[in-house]
Amino acid sequence: MSDSDCLFNLALTGVQQLIPYIPGKPMEELQRELGLTNIIKLASNENSLGTSPKVTAAITAALPELTRYPDGSGFALKAALAAHLNVAPNQLTLGNGSNEILELLARTFLSPDVNVVFSQHAFAVYPLVTQAVGATAHVVAALNYGHDLIAMRNAVDEKTRLVFIANPNNPTGTVLAATTLKAFLHSLPKTVLCVLDEAYFEYSHAEENAVNWLSEFENLIITRTFSKAYGLAGLRVGYSICHPTLADLLNRVRQPFNNNSLALVAAEAALQDKDYLQQTIALNNSGMAQLTAAFEQLGLAWIPSAGNFVSVDLNRSALPVYQALLQKGVIVRPIANYEMPQHLRISIGMAHENQLFIAALTAVLADA
Numbered sequence: 001m002s003d004s005d006c007l008f009n010l011a012l013t014g015v016q017q018l019i020p021y022i023p024g025k026p027m028e029e030l031q032r033e034l035g036l037t038n039i040i041k042l043a044s045n046e047n048s049l050g051t052s053p054k055v056t057a058a059i060t061a062a063l064p065e066l067t068r069y070p071d072g073s074g075f076a077l078k079a080a081l082a083a084h085l086n087v088a089p090n091q092l093t094l095g096n097g098s099n100e101i102l103e104l105l106a107r108t109f110l111s112p113d114v115n116v117v118f119s120q121h122a123f124a125v126y127p128l129v130t131q132a133v134g135a136t137a138h139v140v141a142a143l144n145y146g147h148d149l150i151a152m153r154n155a156v157d158e159k160t161r162l163v164f165i166a167n168p169n170n171p172t173g174t175v176l177a178a179t180t181l182k183a184f185l186h187s188l189p190k191t192v193l194c195v196l197d198e199a200y201f202e203y204s205h206a207e208e209n210a211v212n213w214l215s216e217f218e219n220l221i222i223t224r225t226f227s228k229a230y231g232l233a234g235l236r237v238g239y240s241i242c243h244p245t246l247a248d249l250l251n252r253v254r255q256p257f258n259n260n261s262l263a264l265v266a267a268e269a270a271l272q273d274k275d276y277l278q279q280t281i282a283l284n285n286s287g288m289a290q291l292t293a294a295f296e297q298l299g300l301a302w303i304p305s306a307g308n309f310v311s312v313d314l315n316r317s318a319l320p321v322y323q324a325l326l327q328k329g330v331i332v333r334p335i336a337n338y339e340m341p342q343h344l345r346i347s348i349g350m351a352h353e354n355q356l357f358i359a360a361l362t363a364v365l366a367d368a
């Protein structure tokens with residue numbers, strides 16, 4: 001056995017088998033590779049609107065205090081969120097992105113003795129955090145690309161500790177009706193935690209706010225983020241809302257200063273900037289219409305999406321199309337790793353970015 005095999009075998013079995021998360025290709029990387037200057041990235045469901053000027057101002061004001069540790073309790077941001085959501089601050093847990101919350105949930109509640117239920121085509125982080133702690137994943141076949149909650153309920157057994165539901169789901173954009181979700185929650189044993197990942201909540205035009213269900217379902221944990229509609233992906237702020245007892249447990253596991261001080265003030269400013277959010281949602285609605293009209297024109301099927309992205313079916317291997325788009329300076333997301341090798345996921349951008357993507361896709365498809 002070589003030295004590197006010996007070193008590798010020191011890791012937990014689950015970690016040895018992990019396949020790292022594949023992020024969207026960074027613009028700088030494509031620039032280095034191809035020497036292109038005009039690059040658009042519609043690959044990571046970021047907000048193309050750019051940073052809110054109110055956020056920039058808040059960060060600038062906080063710069064002189066960077067020698068101090070951040071407020072490890074996140075007091076001010078939690079107070080603002082609690083008022084915004086009409087919950088108590090002790091129901092909130094702040095994370096370095098909602099990704100960190102997903103990881104905290106795994107470290108707090110999972111072990112090699114338990115299993116986790118989630119859907120096929122669901123967000124890639126669920127299998128990662130499950131496997132990293134050695135728990136078993138029960139992946140349930142999707143129904144029309146969405147979560148099949150009846151099959152998911154049937155997959156829950158006496159060893160199930162947690163269920164992940166992405167609503168809307170990434171990369172499919174599918175969303176569940178409130179009545180369906182509530183029926184699932186009613187059917188779930190109280191000893192099974194239900195994590196409702198609402199990273200795209202602000203875009204989703206949800207009929208009901210699941211935060212109002214928390215008093216009825218003590219095993220419900222809702223996660224949300226500032227990365228998507230609030231435009232703070234680069235700063236990493238997410239949070240969960242749940243029963244205070246569960247929040248207390250998560251708090252024991254998290255790093256004491258998991259949110260840096262600039263992220264904390266930025267999120268607070270972003271939460272107050274209602275105009276930015278409204279502008280974001282309006283831009284997303286019109287951009288979604290722009291893209292789907294183009295797909296229609298090109299004779300391509302797409303999955304109706306409640307997020308700030310849409311997955312289109314190219315009816316052939318998507319990878320060559322993805323690569324041809326890169327040559328034209330357009331970065332989108334191939335999703336073969338989600339068992340969707342014929343789809344590309346496109347994040348909704350500004351109107352001119354969407355137009356550049358449509359022109360590039362039209363040219364690539366005509367060439368092939």
Ligand SMILES: *Cc1c(COP(=O)(O)O)cnc(C)c1O
Pocket residue numbers: 045096097098099100123166168169170197199224225226227233236237238
């Ligand atoms: C983007 C995303 C997240 C987390 O993003 P953070 O930047 O870590 O907050 C969580 N869930 C889904 C489904 C996502 O698409």
